[in-house]
Amino acid sequence: MKKIIISIMVALILCMPSHAFAASENADCFKYYKFQSGLEFNDLHPEKVSYAPGDEVRVFYNLLSHMDAPIVEGKVRVQIFYDGPEDIEHMVDEFISEDDISLYRDDKIPFYFKWKVPSGAKGGKYTVKTYFIVGEKFNLVGISMLPYGPPGVPGEMTTFNVKNADAVSRIYLDKESTTINDNKYTFGTNSPSFDASTPLSIKTKLVNEGTAKKQVTLKMNVYDWDDVTERPIAEYSLEKIIVLEANGVEDIMYDLPALKTGAYEIKFVATSADEKSILKMRLAVGGSKGGIGYLGIDRFPLETGEKTTVFACVSNTADHSSTFEGHGTVEIRDKSGNTIYTDVMDTRIISADPMGVNWEFVPKESANYLTLKMRLYDKNDNMADEITLIYDYSKFKNTEKTLNVDTDKSLYKQGDTLRYTVTFKDDENNNLRGNILAYIMNPDGDIIHRVKDQNIDGTFYESIKIYGAEGSYKIVARETNHDLSAETSIALAAGDAGVEPKVPDGEGSFNSVRALVVIFSITFLIAAFLLVQARRNKKEGGEDS
Amino acid sequence: MKITKKSIIIGMAMICFFMIVSMASGYVNHIQSRGLNITDPEALTAVSENVEALDIVRYSLGELEEDIIDGHGCRKEGTTSSYCPVCYGPFITHTAINLYSSLQIVDRGYVLKDGDTFCKGDELNTFADTKSGEWFSKGGPEDTPPIQWLSCPELESMLTDLIEWHKVNSYPNNYRPTMSDTLPDTYVVDNDAVNREDIVVYRTPVDSNYGVWSAYLSLLCCQDEMTPLDESESEDESVYQVDTNPICMMYFDSLSSTNWGDKFAVPSIAYNYLPTFKPLIYGNEENNPRIGFSGTGGNHFSDMNWIYEYFEMSMFGASHSMTLTEVDPALGERGPDIEIKRSYYQPTLYEGAPLYLRVMVENTGDMLAHIDTVSLNAPEYEILYAPQSLFGGETSEIIIETTATDMSELKVQVDYFADEVGCLPTKDFTESFSFGNIDAIPLPPCKSNADCDVLSIDNAVCCLGLCYDLSRGTCDDFDGDGYFEWSYY
Structure with missing residues (x-):
């Protein structure tokens, strides 16, 4: 009996995915997560100083990692602003120029992206802001959901000029006219906060600068936390077709019901032919809402017996004055979906200031592909946030x-x-x-x-x-x-040009094997029939005799 | 071809700035910082070899020295009667500064990058955007007023004036941080203390547990005087070195309160929301100068000794270089030159068959070429493979797939650009290649393989009543319906 118990215990121990030295430990959020300093848009510059409408702008940079921890699922987000003397930081485009980037420390990889100057672009200075995002929402360099300055928190900026001697034709969403609940929205300063019972009414103006009548598609969306997910809250999404007369102005209203506690990104995108205007607004509905600000492991690939640290940053994301009481789990799975490591984050009070959480474990097997997942729950066990990152050694550029x-x-x-x-x-x-x-x-x-x-x-x-x-x-x-x-x-080798291809002839060709089977079957049936008939004849003959 | 080995190595600015500390985690070394070293707008004039202002900092590394965290007119934590100010609201965790620039060295409209060549005799221009930068908090994110730039003598003079002003002046009682439920509409100008029209002190929000405080803040950066262009010659190489030291400080014009202890009325901000780093000057209120319990306003302003010390410090140092090599226009690099050396394709195919165009390309030039786009004058096509770039002398292939139809002149075009401008008139180039006619033969009807034997195509086979080239696909019952289908490889 004792042997059985010991055997069961040994088996249980062996079945444990990995040994965790300790439950989650509070740590400095920014020990591993080097926000704004973990990666560099090195030598970001346009190819030329000046462009004309219709030109293609090429912008070059190197991504240079300074993160000790490996970076996975990285994407580069680019925003282009028209920076006129009276109309600064009017966003004319936003796009992801690179996706699924994996980097080790000191990796330096050159990239460039292209952007076409709209045919009626207004002459003047244009600013390019670049951001580096990990996974669906982790801001590693720059904060693209806060695009306005002065100068906001871009990862890096550069500028070029557009010279346009011809007539200007552009549309823009007027920042100066933008209000939330009749209070002016101040871009580039602090985000307003509302309570969870206040409906929101956003007003702005869509302006046509030019002598041509334009048909504009206007999309208005609300995103939970950040629009980089490109998944707006469906029930609030609106799309309108607006006809703007020459030099016309259209009042825009976007009414939203009271939102739940959290931070939101409201995004207006107006497009007409190659003209585009983007307006991004951030607001919070105060209260307790936990969020994961970063997640990672300090080394990859996993190596047998090598201590590995999982690190995360959590915070209350809705406002500065509330706290979030939450707990969580982390899990690492291998390529086959088997759990390599799992642990918990004990219940704790989480403030708005990012709180670091670390877990250490020693892998029992090496792995060059894994899925890292963290879930954050509130005190009622409702999931507040969930993040998954895939670590794939194949995606690191500078490896053998x-x-x-x-x-x-x-x-x-x-x-x-x-x-x-x-x-x-x-x-x-x-x-x-x-x-x-x-x-x-x-x-x-x-x-x-x-x-x-x-x-x-x-x-x-x-x-x-x-x-x-x-x-x-x-x-x-x-x-x-x-x-x-x-x-x-x-x-x-040489041979008959058509070494009898095993293909049938003619239209509607039938599968040869099946044909053979049919032929054999028919032959067999005929033979059987003849045999039966012969026996019957013989029998009848015998009876006759 | 001879390339003059005359290089211009431009020393980059030394960024020097301070970071704020986290109460929980000691100090943070923030790395990303950018600045530019041209303080004099007149320096942005054209330069050629006399590169008096060629200088770029796009990145700097640095670590905060421990000793700048403590001090600044207060006692260290852990000692009794400690009144060291703690972090100002938005800076309660890690705080950093970004100094952005868009400084560009330009040759004939092209922005040069490190390692580029430029043509002898070209006039290089430096182009700089307005200096910009921002303090921000990690994990916040909270925005701050814009950084304002001065020359370093100006900043030093301003700091001196401020300290002197605070020694003899105090704010009225109604001049203090305010608390409200809403954030200020924008940064509000209040220049009482600074007394300079071109320096703006901004009213800025300070989130606290009790609401929104407004404090007054100005973020100031200066650049040292440019060091003289340091030219040293070794054999036929010239080295130019320029160094500067940007210095940034935060003027935090904060007040204490008469209602100490009242969480709703007390701007205990003087104690609780002050930056804990040295480059700080903060104001005080007339009646209740609680800072340090000194009883006198201005007691905790940085003194001039510290100011002088600060200006001598290089807490963060980084040096970057940008090497530009001058080439002779007559003997300089020819540039990239992509040539299509050979092509492979089957000019005669059955109609609808996949047509693979494989072209061998070589960069016969002597400069790296980046392939921008590859296009074909066919209604539909797919680039199966094209190299991203080709070094001089490098060979590769481009593979395009389209569908065989009768085409009179199939043409591929390769748009590429040079990695650098050198002495080239342009960086953009195009190479095109005509394949000639494509004959697409209608698929001949058949009843047996023998019907296909008369065709000019080897290995013709009869499949589903039409002749196909068996070397290009297979005839089989793919969907299991008992009938054969043709599928191209």
Whole structure:
């Protein structure tokens, strides 16, 4: 009995995902999460000083990581502002220029993005603000939901000029006329706060600067916390078509019911042909609303026996004066969905100032792919926030990766099945995930076969029946995310040009195997019929005799 | 080709600024800071080799020295009667400063980057946007008034005046932080103490547990005088070095209250919401100068010794360089030159078959080329592969997939741009290549493979009543309906 109990205990211990040294510990939120300093938009600059309407602006930068902890699921958000003397920081565009970036400390990766100057753009200074966001909402560099200054908190800024000697044609949402509940909304200062029983009425003006009548599509949306999710609260989404007369002005009203406790981003986007105007407003409904401000692990890939720290920042996101009583969980799963590590954040009072929480564990197995998830609950166990990050070693640019392509043999006859295998591995022969383009070229160099956008997880197999001219065929594989390539060659022997392809003839051809089965069946039935008939005849003959 | 090895190495500014501390976690070293070193607008004039103002700081690293956290006219924490001010509302956690610039070195309209070449004889221009910057709190985010820029002698003089002013002046009792339920509409000017029209002290919100306080704040930065351009020559290389030291301080014009202890009326702000870092001057109220219980207003203003010390400090130091290499227009780099060296495609295909165009490209020039767009004059096509860039002498391929139809002149166009301008008239280039005609043969009807044998295409096979090229696909019952279908590879 004792042995059984010990065995069960040992089994239970072995089944535990990982040993946690301690439950969550309070820590400095910014020890690992180096907001605004963890990453640099190095050497952000436009290609030229000045552009004309219709030109394409190219803006260059290097992403340079200073985070000790690896960065995953990074995206670069760009905002373009017209900065006229009387109309500063009028946002004319906002977009994600890069997505799914993974970086280790000191990684430096060059990027550029393009932006087309609208055909009727107003001449003057334009400001480019760049932001780096991790996952769906973590602001690592800059705060894109607070775009206005002076100068706000961009990750980096640069400027260019537009020279337009022709007539200006633009639309804009007038910041000066913007109010919430009849109080002027002050862009670039502090966000107003409301209580949870106050309906909101937002007013602004849409202005047509130009002599042409315009049809404008206006989208008005509310986002919970941040619009970077691109998932507005559906019930509040409105879209209008507005016809603006030449130099016309249209009053815009956007009424919202009282919102629940939290922080919100209200976003107006007006578009007409290549003209765009964006207005972003932030407001809070005061009270207790917990949120996760950052989440990560201090090292990746996980290595067996190496202490690893999970870190998070939590805060009350609705206002500065309330606190949030909450608790949470963290969980790490491997590629197969098996739990590697799980732990809890004990119940605590969380203020508006970000509170760091750390957990330490020692992985029992290495992993180059994992899912890190944190859930934050209120005191009634309602989920207040949930974040998932995927760590994938394949996505780090400056790591050793090997792409290989191989075939099952080197010499083929006409009609043989050519089987090729593409492998994508790291320096320790672990599987990597990627996107494969594979193609086969005949002796003339013409592509006769291709597989595109094939997701690979370590290995990809493909086979084709090969026919064609005698000679050397080349099989090429490219991993498109990292621009890696590999190739191999095979030889195809000569033979009858049409080494009897096993294909049927004629229109409406029927599957040959099935045809054979039918033929055999009919033959069998006829034979059986004849046999039965013969026996019957014999029997009848016998009886007769 | 000879490239003159004359480089201009431009030393970058030394950023020097201070950070605020977190009560819980000691100090924070904030890294992201940017500034520019051109204080004199006249320095933004054209320069050529006489690069008296070429200087860029786009990034600086630094760590806060422990000793600047404590002090500043108060006793250290842990000692008795400690009245060191604690953090001002928005700065209650980690606080940082960003100094942005848009300083650009421009050659014929192109903005140069580190490592670029420029053409001998070109006139380089520096272009700088208005200086801008902002203090902000990590995890806030709370906005602050804009940073205002002065020259360092101006700032020093202003600090001196302020200290002297506060020694003999005190604010009236009605001049103090106010509390309301709403935030101020905007930053409000109040220049009593600063007494300078061009320096603005802003009324700024201070969130507290009890509501919104308004305090008065001004964020001031200065640049040192530019050091003279330091030119040293070693063999045929010239090195130019420029260093400056931006210094930033916060003028926090705060008051104490007559109602100490009353949470609704007390601007205990003097104790609870003051920055804890040295570059601070704050005001005091006439009747109840509680700061430090000194009984006299101005007792806790930074004294001039500290001001002098502050101006001598380099708490954060970073040096960046930008190297620009001058090239001779006659002998300089030719630039990138992408040539399509060879193409591979099947000019005759069955109609509707996938047509793969594979072109071998080589950058026969001597400069990195970035491939911007690849286009084909076909109604529908897909770029299966194109390299992002090609170094001089590098070869790669571009693969395009389209569908075979009769086309009289199929043409591919590659738009690319040079990595740098050098002596080139432009950075943008185009290379195009014509493939000639594409003949798309209607799929011949058939009843058997023998019907397809007469065609010019090898391995023709009859599938579903039409002849196909068996080397390009397969005929099989893919959907299991008992009938064969054709599928291209």
